[in-house]
């Protein structure tokens with residue numbers, strides 16, 4: 001019955017590498033393929049689940065922690081069981097791991113599953129072309145993570161000069177050897193690369209890059225996890241945020257604060273949209289999007305970093321709250337618009 005099983009593909013990659021962007025591209029270009037999605041976010045507010053386009057009834061989310069640290073597979077099994085119900089007629093399930101997940105643990109969870117409706121379908125590692133070398137300096141263990149992948153996606157190549165792109169591709173190839181490396185912008189990956197049923201990783205056996213010894217080592221759980229060094233701070237407020245004060249906070253963000261994502265309500269006349277915000281390293285980008293029907297005008301941020309002081313961050317964000325945004329002049333948004341993509 002192996003062929004009837006639904007492959008579960010794990011989408012991993014460091015914070016902000018472009019996993020959700022790639023997932024949205026896949027969902028938008030599924031070409032009739034029915035894709036189920038599990039999103040796991042680091043932090044109790046699941047921004048990723050809110051950012052995955054459409055397909056709402058096939059999305060389940062798991063927040064406040066890291067999938068790979070579930071004590072056993074039952075939490076993940078339950079989620080996958082819900083998605084794998086025959087009535088959903090899914091062709092494939094994609095698990096978007098938190099940016100700090102340890103992929104080997106996720107693979108172990110899947111292989112330990114006793115749900116015979118699913119099978120492990122491979123690991124896709126998304127790499128941030130701009131941040132990769134800095135991330136590697138801080139976390140040399142990323143090399144080993146990449147070697148477990150079935151496909152490495154070198155994303156954000158639009159932000160690199162051609163020379164850097166070739167150099168980085170060569171660096172990656174040295175690390176991962178025979179694992180395919182595909183360069184993308186905005187995760188525009190041919191879905192056929194992921195879901196081709198002939199991919200070696202779609203067999204029911206242990207994936208080729210992992211030996212049983214490695215898996216057993218992973219089950220012992222005595223290794224250092226990336227996310228143990230990071231902390232996620234949530235901030236939710238039903239007040240608008242003052243654009244200048246928020247920009248001051250963002251410009252002076254603590255060095256350890258590597259990733260910020262969420263939605264901001266400025267409420268300034270002419271700028272009442274929901275502004276999606278993303279910061280990865282020194283990169284900062286806002287994007288005006290529509291509020292969903294019935295959605296409260298709240299600002300929701302998740303801030304992830306190492307060595308950060310959650311209370312200090314929350315206090316600084318509370319100081320950005322603005323009770324009377326309608327009284328602010330439209331020009332007060334200029335500092336935000338400088339970082340805005342329309």
Ligand SMILES: Nc1nc2c(ncn2[C@@H]2O[C@H](COP(=O)(O)OP(=O)(O)OP(=O)(O)O)[C@@H](O)[C@H]2O)c(=O)[nH]1
Nearest residue numbers: 014015016017018019020021099155156185186278
């Ligand atoms: N210039 C550029 N920006 C990109 C590209 N892909 C993604 N981004 C931007 O990078 C930021 C992070 O993208 P996400 O898809 O949210 O990253 P992620 O890996 O899901 O983030 P986490 O879940 O926090 O780990 C967003 O602002 C994206 O719009 C790309 O190819 N080029």
